[in-house]
Each structure stands twice: as C-alpha cells, then as structure tokens.
Amino acid sequence: MTAPFEWTPDARELADLELLLAGAYHPLTGFMGPADAHAVAEHGTLSDGTPWPAPVTLALPGDHPAAPGDRITLHDPEGAPLAVLTVTEHSGGLAAGPVEALGTPEHGPFARLRRAPADVRKELAGRPVLAVTMRGPLDDLAEIEATAAELEATVLLLPLAFGEAGPAVVRAALKARDRLAAGAAGDAGDATVVVVPLAPRSDHAVDLELRERVAEAYGATEHLAGPEPVVIPGPPHRRGLVVFFTGLSGSGKSTVARGLRDALLERGSRTVTYLDGDVVRHLLSAGLGFSRADRDLNIRRIGFVAAEAARHGGLAICAPIAPFAATRAEVRDMVEAVGADFLLVHVATPLAECERRDRKGLYAKARAGLIGEFTGISSPYEEPDDADLVIDTTGLSVEQAVAAVLDPLVAGGWVR
C-alpha cells in the first residue's frame, strides 16, 4: 500500500538526511527504527551487529498513519521536496526505512563546498588523507602540519556546519586553508575544504566516533578532531533580548510593556521592537481566533518576529496572553537558537483583580456566555513555572510595575 504522505523533518534530521543521501553515513542508507537506535546507543552496533556509533532517526507523531510500505516525501522548511522515505517500520514515534534523493537540494551559504564523499575520495585517492573535522576555528595549525608531514598526507578540512554557527565554521576552515598554504612547505600546503552538515551529538565520545566514521567516508586515512569551539557571548547590552510578558487579560501586560518601551526609548541605548497585542492581532495574526490552535499560531508568529529582531541584536517586547506553557517554551527555544536571551515576565495579577478592572468589559461578557473560550473563565491559563520575573500589579502604580521590569534589565547589564 502506498500513500502520498509529506513531512518536514527538523533541522537535525534534515542534516542527517543530507549525509545519508550523500553516502557519508555509509553503510547506512536510511533512518533507523527503535530497535537499531537502541542497539546503537547500548552497544555501538546496529541490531545485526554492524558497528555504528550514533542513532540516526526520524521522529513522526505517534498518531501519524504511515505504515510499512508507505512512501513519505520529505521536504525542507521552504517546501522543496528532498527525498522519499519508504517506510519499513513506524513505531515508538520513529519512522524507519531507506531514503532516495529527489533532485539536487539547495544548500545556502557555501553550497559550492558541499561535495559527495565519493567525488572527494576519487580526487584524493592515491595518497594518505589527514582529515580534520572542525566545529570552531583552528588556532594552532602546528599539529596538523606536523602530522601531515609525518604521514606524507594531503590535508582535508571538514567544517561541520550545522545551525547558526555553520557559516562561521566554514569561514574558519577557509582561513585555516589559507594559513596552511602560506606557512607550510609541502603536504599541508594544498588543503581541501569540504563542508559536512553533521549535527553535534550530546555525548562527546559518540560525537567523536561519528566524526571519525564520516571523515572515513570522505576518504580519511587519519582523523584529527579540531578543538571544541569556545563560545564567548557578547556583553548583554549587545546581545539580542526578547522580553516576553504573559498573563491574564487585564493583568497589566500592555500597560507595563508600553511603559518599558517608552523608558527604553528615553534612555536610547537599545533599538526596540514592540509587538503590540492589538497590532499583532490586526495584522500579523489577522483572522485568527481564540481556539488553542489559533492562539498557538499567534504566539509562534510573535516568537518568530521577535527572534528575527533579536537575531540582529535588537530588543523585542511582546505582550500576549500566551496561556500555554509548551508554546511559550517553543518561543524561548526559537529566541535562544539565534543566540539571544529570553526573559519571561509573568504578570501574575490574580483573576479577581483582572475581573474587577474589566477595562474592556470582556469578563462580564465572558461570564454572561457572550464570549466563548475566554482565558481564565472558559479557557485555561497555564501558570509559568519558568518565569524569570513575576509581578503582581495589584496595588502597584504603573511606574512601580515598569520599574520592576526595567531595574533587573539594568542590573543584568542588558540595558545601560
């Protein structure tokens, strides 16, 4: 039986897919099921005994109907079809089976430096190959030069480009190649750079073994792992920041958020993007209602825009109700993924006070049954347990409430 399923894997799975299709994960030709993934994690072999260091899996929701024999077209996030997975097993939340390429994928930055392992092997054949896998700059080239000289080997620099830091690692490899060419006599002087989209594994030993296996697929006869990158985050006032208010309607989110925006503009030390709730609902999220699915989409859109502002070092302020913990956590992840900071401010004014204020008369309408799915009345609000700051505006002046947010931003160095 075949069904025309379509699926967009996450970034890590897409990186694995690219390596599977290129033959860089030889002898693997597809994603593993739970039994192989378990065997690999436990014993470092597939269930048939073939040595392999790390699980290579594709998650599908448990209720996805794909069954053995079905074909799933795998897309990139922009919708371009990349490959077809023929399902041999769908269990434990994983879809297993071989993958076949559909056309040539678009690769983004440094596409010209991504090459099939077979081509690289062919080009470098006949001499020992010293492969250096790298996730950060190679400050000291002496070991590479010495090893290459000793082995009479060609140097193959393999920047492991994954995620936001990917292009920087490739630039570091190109720089290392130029320095080798300028400095070295002989073998290290004509290093080849090939970009490999290998996502890091959390277990360091597993990560190193997988790097070695992949390096072998590109023809390595010897492998050196470059040093772990040292990430030195910029000072807080230069980093992107998203201040994300959450709380019931009438709790004071917009009032405090606007006050914070104005205070920041008066100081003038940061660029500010204010994603006003009404503007969002009228423009970015026009047409969405208050079902869980619509609220989640609304929050994801807000998170997307805020993360884009923060990616470039900006400070974004958002003030939606955002009643669901899982969606707030998604936004935190989106923001942190671009290297920015995320501060969740829970405006924890109790429901009774919000209802007493009832600035827009919505609570009265909700109590009368005129508005359905109203947060706190007929739709849930999940209290955060991961708030960075909690303020109850009951009995506070607006100035005091704004200061309760601004002061920690100054104390934490985000605002000068």
Ligand SMILES: Nc1ncnc2c1ncn2[C@@H]1O[C@H](COP(=O)(O)OS(=O)(=O)O)[C@@H](OP(=O)(O)O)[C@H]1O
């Ligand atoms: N059913 C229901 N539930 C909650 N709120 C409702 C509803 N219908 C309309 N409104 C008005 O919409 C504002 C909340 O929109 P948000 O975008 O912040 O909500 S959410 O984060 O998507 O849940 C909220 O504005 P604030 O009072 O500023 O919070 C309400 O005025």
Ligand SMILES: Nc1ncnc2c1ncn2[C@@H]1O[C@H](COP(=O)(O)OP(=O)(O)O)[C@@H](O)[C@H]1O
């Ligand atoms: N300390 C305070 N901080 C924020 N709002 C307050 C405070 N004290 C009273 N309020 C009043 O509470 C209401 C909060 O409304 P709003 O800011 O629109 O809330 P939300 O955006 O959470 O729905 C406003 O009428 C505001 O004047």
